[in-house]
Amino acid sequence: MDTLAILKRGPVMPVMVIQSVDEALQVTRALLDGGINTFEITLRTPAALDGVRELVAAFPQALIGVGTVRDADQLEAALQAGARFAVSPGLPAALLPALAANRVPFLPGVATPTEAMNAFDAGFAAQKLFPAEAVGGVPLLKSLHSPLPDIVFCPTGGIHAANAATYLALPNVACVGGSWLAPANLVQAGDWAGITALAAAALAQSRQG
Numbered sequence: 001m002d003t004l005a006i007l008k009r010g011p012v013m014p015v016m017v018i019q020s021v022d023e024a025l026q027v028t029r030a031l032l033d034g035g036i037n038t039f040e041i042t043l044r045t046p047a048a049l050d051g052v053r054e055l056v057a058a059f060p061q062a063l064i065g066v067g068t069v070r071d072a073d074q075l076e077a078a079l080q081a082g083a084r085f086a087v088s089p090g091l092p093a094a095l096l097p098a099l100a101a102n103r104v105p106f107l108p109g110v111a112t113p114t115e116a117m118n119a120f121d122a123g124f125a126a127q128k129l130f131p132a133e134a135v136g137g138v139p140l141l142k143s144l145h146s147p148l149p150d151i152v153f154c155p156t157g158g159i160h161a162a163n164a165a166t167y168l169a170l171p172n173v174a175c176v177g178g179s180w181l182a183p184a185n186l187v188q189a190g191d192w193a194g195i196t197a198l199a200a201a202a203l204a205q206s207r208q209g
């Protein structure tokens with residue numbers, strides 16, 4: 001499965017910051033129950049790699065990837081844990097040899113036209129616009145489409161229930177990502193039904209968009 005196929009499979013990607021393996025299992029179950037099938041587990045917490053390992057084992061129907069990949073060692077560890085794709089807020093040069101060696105589907109972060117063109121030239125036609133709302137959001141994506149029609153984006157950063165459908169309606173957006181699907185307050189409250197409802201609502205909106 002290539003990166004674009006993974007984005008289209010979403011087309012809503014929860015960006016998850018997990019505090020424990022148990023939490024990861026509970027949140028992922030809740031999101032699966034709401035219809036989400038593709039997950040980005042960020043490597044921002046000590047529990048992340050164990051979480052990926054357990055999620056891959058527990059939910060074979062889910063596509064589990066990692067986010068916030070910043071160097072080759074993290075990429076290797078994530079692949080060992082069973083991650084099926086990788087995401088980064090950017091495209092650090094130090095990652096390129098490891099990406100070439102592993103050929104894992106990879107979604108690099110970009111924020112400007114030059115970064116988008118450089119990532120495209122490095123072989124990545126599917127890219128994360130990050131942080132989407134802060135760098136220009138919907139107007140920026142509309143402006144990028146005319147000169148760069150062969151680049152497809154997964155905007156992330158500031159996406160939520162009220163603006164996700166507007167992004168998904170753009171011709172150069174295949175997926176939207178964000179933390180709004182599993183907000184910290186619902187996770188801390190153990191409100192799994194609430195998370196399922198957010199996921200179902202996001203998918204319903206994506207079908208209308």
Ligand SMILES: O=C[C@H](O)COP(=O)(O)O
Pocket residue numbers: 015156157158159177178179180
């Ligand atoms: O760190 C940011 C996350 O990757 C996604 O951003 P968000 O919390 O605005 O959805």
Ligand SMILES: CC(=O)C(=O)O
Pocket residue numbers: 015042066067068069087088089109128130156177
């Ligand atoms: C921003 C994002 O999705 C990441 O940390 O990879």
